[in-house]
Amino acid sequence: MTTPHPPRWLPELLRSAGMARAFTLATFATVFASYAIQWIAGVVTFITIVSGLCVVGVGMLVARRRELSFLRLVPISLLVFVSWLLLSLIWSTSPADTLTGCVALLGVAVIAIVIGHVRDTLQTVRALGDVMRWLLSISLALEIVIGILMRTPVHWFGIAGNIAQLGPVQGLFSSRNMLGFVAVIALVTFVVEWRTASIRPGLAVFSVAVGGVLAFLSGSPTVLVVAAAVGIATAALALVRRVHAHDRVAVQWVLGGIVAVGLGTAYILRHQIIAAAGSDFSIRANLWRVLSVYVRYHPVEGFGWFGTWPVEQYPFVSINFTLGKHYTTALNAYADLVLQVGWLGLFLFVGMAGIALIRSWLVAGERRATVYAWTPLVLVALLSNSLFESFTLSGAGWLVLVVCVVRAGQSRSWRERMDAVAADDAQLPDIAEGNADDE
Structure with missing residues (x-):
């Protein structure tokens, strides 16, 4: 029996820039909206989505294996930290819960590592900014509808409808503190987008305004x-x-x-x-x-x-x-x-x-x-x-932490110096041949 091969178009799709952008947007949207997804469809649905993203992400790395350096795939500091968490299975008071916690951490880490390798910093900022604009805008709209427009209050996504009293609000997120945390990350992202002229000035002003309003209304x-x-x-x-x-x-x-x-x-x-x-x-x-x-x-x-x-x-x-x-x-x-x-x-x-x-x-x-x-x-x-x-x-x-660690590990590290030395060594035969021709 012959082993079936994947369709020829699949590697090209996994290597494409459009796939990388779609994966990054889907990952940020899924993880930042995790509370909303679980509220609507349950924990199993969220776990299934993250598992699917992990499979697709690993496929993208395999398809791009010739472009990637194995040494620079995962920062050693991240690898050591996660290894220590996995090692705690040995002395854990509840190994089953520890295994669950480690798998959850590893799943998110895998898709973050993929983002760190298939998108550069500006592309990552743009994708995160797009997701944050939608999630924060929807959060503000829901708070207004539930807290002001509805006569009979409903508690969709756990929203208490306190916007008329200027908060605290939580939007699509699990608590006011989580909303405040997301709003600060979003504001940093929006300002960087603005300063790099990645988006139109009007959209930048709107983004910063929504982020600032929700940070204030969170009351965190x-x-x-x-x-x-x-x-x-x-x-x-x-x-x-x-x-x-x-x-x-x-x-x-x-x-x-x-x-x-x-x-x-x-x-x-x-x-x-x-x-x-x-x-x-x-x-x-x-x-x-x-x-x-x-x-x-x-x-x-x-x-x-x-x-x-x-x-x-x-x-x-x-x-x-x-x-x-x-x-x-x-x-x-x-x-x-x-x-x-x-x-x-x-x-x-x-x-x-x-x-x-x-x-x-x-x-x-x-x-x-x-x-x-x-x-x-x-x-x-x-x-x-x-x-x-x-x-x-x-x-x-x-x-976001793993994305930043991977991004930082791609510069000013011993791996970068090793790559530079390897590139210099690869050029030595060409230089020697050129000198021989001159003689």
């Missing part, structure tokens, strides 16, 4: 903090890009020192800051205090990776019982990492994200094109938001 206490962090990072990056090349290294070290001192001071004064921040942050601090007790039992390796908490499993059931609440995350990505995969897991995560931030920051400081600022600014938004939510460890946050 974390929006101001994340927006302030992104604003400070934008000003610092603008300063770096303006100085002369020979002064840039000194400026970078000064900025790094200021950030280190600021983070150290904030940690020392954390209790005073939380007390001054209001009740929402005090609730988080109380959760973190209880959580720290359980961290002491397994400080290095944690209880095993779960992602979103399976609330019936230990230690999550005990934490919620102690607090009399029903938390499904630690409301802090770093605290979640320490609890689930220990201080070593947190170290690997911070190393992965930190390396990506430094690489992308240096590239954005050296290259004048505005589009290069998108990766470091989005990473700043993700890492600052992680102080108050665990969005970065699953779903849309994890998708």
